[in-house]
Amino acid sequence: MTTTATAPAGIAAARLAPMVDEIVDIRRQMAALQAREARVLAAAGAIADEWADAEPTRSDAEVARRSVAAELAAALRVSDRTVQRQLAEAERLVGSFTETLTSLQKGRISLAHARIIVEAGDRITHPELIADYEASVLAYAEAESASRLRPIAKRRAEWYLDETIRERHAAAARTRAVQVYDVDDGMAEMLLTGPAVIVYGIHDRLTRMxxxxxxxxxxxxxxxxxxxxxxxxxxxxxxxxxxxxxxxxxxxxxxxxxxxxxxxxxxxxxxxxxxxxxxxxxxxxxxxxxxxxxxxxxxxxxxIRATVQVTVPVLTLLDSPVDDPFDAVTLAGHGPIDPDTARELARTAPGWDRILTHPISGTVLAVDRYQPSKKMRRLLAVRDRHCRFPGCRQSTARSDIDHTVAWVDGGTTAVENLSHLCRRHHTLKHHTPWSVVHKPGGVLEWTSPGGRVYPDHPSSGVHFTTDAEFDPAPF
The missing domain is CATH 1.10.287 (Helix Hairpins)
Known part of the structure; x- marks a missing residue:
């Protein structure tokens, strides 16, 4: 009889374990080098600024930057336009997002994480608020994939912006457009820029069709x-x-x-x-x-009609003239949207889901509806938002509801034993040595064939958590 240790999967896991350690260490070193590169690029940008300041009549800032970018690009054998863009990105990261840079230097996050944090927080104008924003998002960034980080970073940045989402959406809506670009072999590309709810709805309907x-x-x-x-x-x-x-x-x-x-x-x-x-x-x-x-x-x-998932704080429906950035309306998979769009969606929706969340942790406690429906499925969809395998963002609409402990093994059909898994990771769970344990609060603790443990926290806990400044006083 073949034992677990000598089974093909066990042998493969044992051989893979040192490679996993090595690739993790390689990525950590790469992140440290990328942080080092960002510092050097930022310093090169500072040289361009000093050049422009020293000779204002002979060279403006743009010419100086082009010259510095050209010098670096020639040495690296890349486009100087690419280098000039990298100079600007590095200066924002090094100059304003110091904690993010430190996390990158220590290999806790990747360059992709850092770029998302900077991109989402770039419109925050006050340095002290940027520091608060970093503190609110870095712990999540260090534990999750970059793709999962993006909507969370957008929502957290919303707390610290001077302009409300209503004001920014009104300005951004004037940029909506349809553009066509020629590509090779008799083909062309069409680019649609428009409100996120509309564009996501279009893509959802097309996918279902x-x-x-x-x-x-x-x-x-x-x-x-x-x-x-x-x-x-x-x-x-x-x-x-x-x-x-x-x-x-x-x-x-x-x-x-x-x-x-x-x-x-x-x-x-x-x-x-x-x-x-x-x-x-x-x-x-x-x-x-x-x-x-x-x-x-x-x-x-x-x-077939489009379906989008929107989380609307109940006070938003009252058409308050004040938009609370700590209670923003969010489009699943995207981030904050303007409250006027949310109210219109609520007005025409066939029914509403009411979500009860923990006042501090943000954990989804219950979901009900004024019209009878499948309450448990709605609660899971709100809690999970996507496949619950670490790093996966396949939507709940494209995922199966899986019994963590199988029904045939005595598992119950309860929220504490159910989660969304896309077909790829559902198959992985049932047909490979990967295993998962359902912890309190909807946390899934995955264990790889090599024995590594990867916790996956429901993103709803991050979406609905409150800012510490506004936490209720303890009893």
Whole structure:
């Protein structure tokens, strides 16, 4: 009998363990070097500024920066435009986000994390508020992936901005546009810039429509395979039948060949989700209906509408003239949106979810609805927001609800034993030595085949947590 230690998975885990340690150490060293590079680039930018200040009549700041960027670019064999952009990024990081730079230097975060923190906090004008912003977001950044950090950083930065989201959204909305760019081989790109709720809704509806098409295509291929098998059986039976005429045998052989050709054509015509989304955009914009898809396959495209998840603090619905940055309206996967959009969505929504959160930790305690619905699924969707494997941001709409302890093993159908896992990580949990334990507060503690433990905290606890300054006094 093969023991766990000598099983293929155990052997692989033992061989992989030192490699994991090595790659983690390599990334830590890379982060430290990137922090060092940022300091050098910031110093080079300072030299450009000193040059411009010393000779204001012969060189302005832009010319000085171009010259310094060109010097570095020539030595690195890269574009001077790229270097000039990197100079500006490094100066913001080194000059204003010192704690983020320190965390990068120590290898606690990656350069991608640092860029997200700087990008989200770049509009904070007061240095002391930037420090508060860093303190509020760095612990999360050091524990989560960069992709999960982005919406959290946006929301935290909202607390410290001078202008409200309403004011900024009104200004940004005037930049909405549709632009077209030529690319190679007879192709072109269309870029849509617009309100996040609208753009996310468009992408959601296109994705759901595309999945309808792929499901229908997959069903057509399954039916074609069955038809081919039946035609081949009939052809073989006729070939072995002494009473069958040559004409009948040839006809059945031709039918099998046509079935094979039809199957090959269907398989060759299969498209990726991106291809189908692009085709559906063309259908909807040119004909106001998915005409190239409705009727050609059995789908429910015409009935599909966009779905977005928006968290609206109840006081926002009162149309208060004051926008509380600590209680911002958030679009799942994006970050803060303006309250006017939120109120319009609430006005037309078929029902509302009411979320009760812990006043300090932000943990989701309960969800109910004024109209009867599947309460548990709604609570899990609000708590999890995405797949609960560390670093994954696949939405709950694209994920399965999984029993942490399987039903057949005595697991209960309770929130404390349920979580969202995308198909990829759901399969990983059930078919590899990865294991997971459900801890209090919705925390999932994953253990790798090599024995490493990776906790995954529900992002809702970070979204709904209050600022320490406004925490309720202890009883």
């Amino acid at each position: 595309a999945r309808e098409v792929t499901d229908a295509d997959a069903q057509a291929i399954r039916e074609a395979r069955e038809a081919l098998k039946a035609a081949e059986r009939a052809a073989r039976a006729a070939a072995g039948d002494a009473n069958a005429t040559p004409a009948a045998i040839d006809e059945l052989a031709d039918a099998a060949e046509r079935a094979r050709t039809g199957l090959d054509d269907l398989v060759a015509a299969r498209r990726s989700l991106d291809e189908i989304r692009a085709d559906l955009v063309a259908d909807l914009l040119l004909a106001a209906d998915p005409v190239a898809h409705v009727g050609s396959v059995d789908t429910g495209l015409a009935a």
